[in-house]
Amino acid sequence: MSRIGKRPIPVPKGVEVVVESLPIEGTRVTVKGPKGTLSRVLRPDVTVVREDDALVVGRRGDDKVSRSLHGLSRTLVANMVTGVTAGFAKTLEIVGVGYRANVDGRNLVMALGYSHPVVVEPPQGISFTVDPKANRVTVEGIDKQLVGDVAADVRFRRPPEPYKGKGVKYEGEVIRRKVGKAGGKKK
Numbered sequence: 804m805s806r807i808g809k810r811p812i813p814v815p816k817g818v819e820v821v822v823e824s825l826p827i828e829g830t831r832v833t834v835k836g837p838k839g840t841l842s843r844v845l846r847p848d849v850t851v852v853r854e855d856d857a858l859v860v861g862r863r864g865d866d867k868v869s870r871s872l873h874g875l876s877r878t879l880v881a882n883m884v885t886g887v888t889a890g891f892a893k894t895l896e897i898v899g900v901g902y903r904a905n906v907d908g909r910n911l912v913m914a915l916g917y918s919h920p921v922v923v924e925p926p927q928g929i930s931f932t933v934d935p936k937a938n939r940v941t942v943e944g945i946d947k948q949l950v951g952d953v954a955a956d957v958r959f960r961r962p963p964e965p966y967k968g969k970g971v972k973y974e975g976e977v978i979r980r981k982v983g984k985a986g987g988k989k990k
Contacts, residue, residue, distance in 0.1 A: 808873035811857040812881045815888055820858060822851045832880055836887025839928065839945045843883060849876040858884075886945035893954035896976075897938040899969035902961075904933050904940050911940065915961040915971070923960070929953050939974070 814820055819835040829847040833840065845851065848869040850861045860877040862869040885891070897904055897913070904913040911923040911931040925931060929944040940957060944950045954973070963970035965981040972978060 805870065805874040805877075808860055808862070808877045810877065811854070811859050812877065812884060814853075814856050814858060814884060818884060818888060820853060820884075822853060822858075832883065834880075834883040834887050836884075838887050838890050841883045841886055841946060843879060845876050845879070846872055848872050851876075851880065882947045886947060890943060890945050891947045891950045892941050892943045893950055894974035895940045895942070895954060895957055895971050896974055897940065897971050898963065899967075902969065902971075903935065903938060905935065906931050906933050911957065913940075913957075913960065913971075916969075917961075921960050923953075923957055925953060940971075 817837055821833040821835075823831045823833075825831055825844065827847075828844050830845045830849065830851050831842060832845060832851055833842040848863055849872050850863060852859050852861065858880060860873065860880060862873045897915075899916065902913070902915055904911060906912070909925055909930070911925070911933070913921045913923070915921050926949065928946060929942060929949060932941045932943065933939070934941075942950055942954045942957065944953075958971045958973065961970045963972045963976075963978045965979060966983055968978050968980060
C-alpha cells in the first residue's frame, strides 16, 4: 500500500464533501467550504469513501497504474480540502533597480526593465497582493495547482539572471551566481 494513500483525510467542520460515482470517467469529488468550491474527477482506478469525519482513498486493483495513482489522488483530494478552508499562497520577490509591481483592479502591472509595463491578468479564483516596500507579490487562491501555475507565469516574465540576480524569483529561492568576465587578465 502507498504510505501516503492509506492515510485518511480529515474533513473539518463547515466543509461539505460530495462523492459521486460516474459510469465511465471515474469518481467526482466536490468539496465546498468557507472559501469556495472545488471539484475534480478522479480516475476509475481510485475509490473515495466517506467514513465519519474523514475521507479514505483506496484503489481497485494492485497493478502499476492503480498503485501510482493512489497516493496522487489522496494528495489531490487533501489539497482540495485545505484549499477551501485555508487557501494557498505563493510569494515572489522582485529584485532589480527600478523593478516594481502594483495592482490595477485585478491585474498585476510590473515594471521589469522592458520598454513597456508587463500586465498579468489573473484567472478566475486568483488574486494578487503587492507589498511595494519589500517588492513582494503574493499569488493567492483556493486551487493549489492554479496558484502554482500563475506564480510560474509571473516568474517567467523576467526570470532571475545568474550574474546580478535581477528578476522575479520565488521567496527563498537561491539563485546560483556566476562570476563575470575576468577583464583584461593575461595568461
